[in-house]
Amino acid sequence: MSEKKVPFDKELLYKISQREGTPFYIYDGKAIVDNFERFKKAFSWNSDFRNYFAVKALPNLNILKMLGERGSGSDCSSLPELKLSKEAGITGERIMFTSNDTPNEEFIEAYRLNAIINLDDITHINALESAIKGFPETISFRYNPGKERTGNVFIGNPVEAKYGVTKDQLFDCYKIAKQKGAKHFYLHTMVASCELKRDFIVQTANSLFSLVKKIYDETGIRIEGVDLGGGIGIPYTPDAEEMNLELLSKEIKELYDRIIVKNGLAPLKVFFECGRMITGPYGYLVTKVRHVCHKYKDYVGLDACMADLMRPALYGAYHHITVLGKENEIKDHKYDVTGSLCENNDKFAIDRPLCKIEKGDMLVIHDAGAHAHAMGFNYNAKLRSPEFLVNPDGDILKIRRRETFEDYVAPQLFNPEKLEF
Numbered sequence: 001m002s003e004k005k006v007p008f009d010k011e012l013l014y015k016i017s018q019r020e021g022t023p024f025y026i027y028d029g030k031a032i033v034d035n036f037e038r039f040k041k042a043f044s045w046n047s048d049f050r051n052y053f054a055v056k057a058l059p060n061l062n063i064l065k066m067l068g069e070r071g072s073g074s075d076c077s078s079l080p081e082l083k084l085s086k087e088a089g090i091t092g093e094r095i096m097f098t099s100n101d102t103p104n105e106e107f108i109e110a111y112r113l114n115a116i117i118n119l120d121d122i123t124h125i126n127a128l129e130s131a132i133k134g135f136p137e138t139i140s141f142r143y144n145p146g147k148e149r150t151g152n153v154f155i156g157n158p159v160e161a162k163y164g165v166t167k168d169q170l171f172d173c174y175k176i177a178k179q180k181g182a183k184h185f186y187l188h189t190m191v192a193s194c195e196l197k198r199d200f201i202v203q204t205a206n207s208l209f210s211l212v213k214k215i216y217d218e219t220g221i222r223i224e225g226v227d228l229g230g231g232i233g234i235p236y237t238p239d240a241e242e243m244n245l246e247l248l249s250k251e252i253k254e255l256y257d258r259i260i261v262k263n264g265l266a267p268l269k270v271f272f273e274c275g276r277m278i279t280g281p282y283g284y285l286v287t288k289v290r291h292v293c294h295k296y297k298d299y300v301g302l303d304a305c306m307a308d309l310m311r312p313a314l315y316g317a318y319h320h321i322t323v324l325g326k327e328n329e330i331k332d333h334k335y336d337v338t339g340s341l342c343e344n345n346d347k348f349a350i351d352r353p354l355c356k357i358e359k360g361d362m363l364v365i366h367d368a369g370a371h372a373h374a375m376g377f378n379y380n381a382k383l384r385s386p387e388f389l390v391n392p393d394g395d396i397l398k399i400r401r402r403e404t405f406e407d408y409v410a411p412q413l414f415n416p417e418k419l420e421f
Helices: 010-020 029-042 061-068 079-087 104-112 124-132 167-179 198-219 245-261 276-282 311-315 405-409
Strands: 024-028 050-054 073-076 095-098 116-119 138-143 184-189 223-227 269-272 283-294 298-302 321-323 333-338 347-354 362-365 387-390 396-400
Touching (some): 010 362, 010 396, 024 029, 024 276, 029 245, 029 276, 050 276, 061 079, 073 079, 095 104, 104 116, 124 167, 198 245
Parallel strands (some): 095 116, 223 269, 298 333
Antiparallel strands (some): 283 298, 283 362, 321 362
């Protein structure tokens, strides 16, 4: 069972709302850091263990710096994410750049930063070589296991995925890369997202460790590290249980000893690229009730909308809701909790049991520390919310200001530029 409590004093949230308005995001920095350190400790048996934080989950420079100072890497898949990582002081092989339909400028920047470039397709070998006018000494390939694995509900089955190299192609990929001058080789896969079943992650480790042996046996190429992806989930619902990282690590180590050590393939670096698991439980969207409406159903209308948090509308995802100051009241009402977009799926919750809610109440939406603010958008010309961080020292930092109308219209040319050809 996961306990859903707001970790901040309610007076602090009231003060921020009075000064900065609502809605806003706020992150628990100490909890994020403690969770990151727990992950590292669980896998400390692997001396080169690293988590490449998935920048897409929470692309805030201040969060990246906070994690980077503690040894985190960055999992990047775009040019801006590469640049964010550099600004956060994360460079070199602390960046895993996972290629996907990649433009030349992204290959060039990843190479310039000495990142590990993780190729998504056999045709990308020549594309990379053409882009950088050479070939890197360190290379990785993303493996798609096809029918050998089933994906989960969030990521889909591998045979339907656009990502990754097939097993038949994979061996040729390493041979070609070696011929082109590569000297250091890595292996990656991503077959799960938001997965709470430990066996699923262990199965992934078994698959990659076995593949490391097979690649060596068939090509003579020694894989130096494996990236098991970022599929570890978080308990969004109160009845769900978080992943037992210590037990997960124990079971993966048993496989490592049996497959890697026993066959003389150690040391092998073990990586993850978790974002959601690191920050997800420790971010909160704070919003205020504008209206309570009674139609065919009862509706609570917020000043936040799915432009702030689209997961419920996009996936039907559950996010727990706390009514600040009314935590102990009986949940004897049922509401659809909505935003103000001109879309009927602009809902944070449907038929959610809550206490009686009144105009002006403040709601806190939980588990919004990953794939939340990052997935925001400007439909209906909605402006992006600010972000705040209570850092590990207890300081309250504004780490993103509220977007303004001037920000929104800045890319629009009021004096249209005439193109001359």
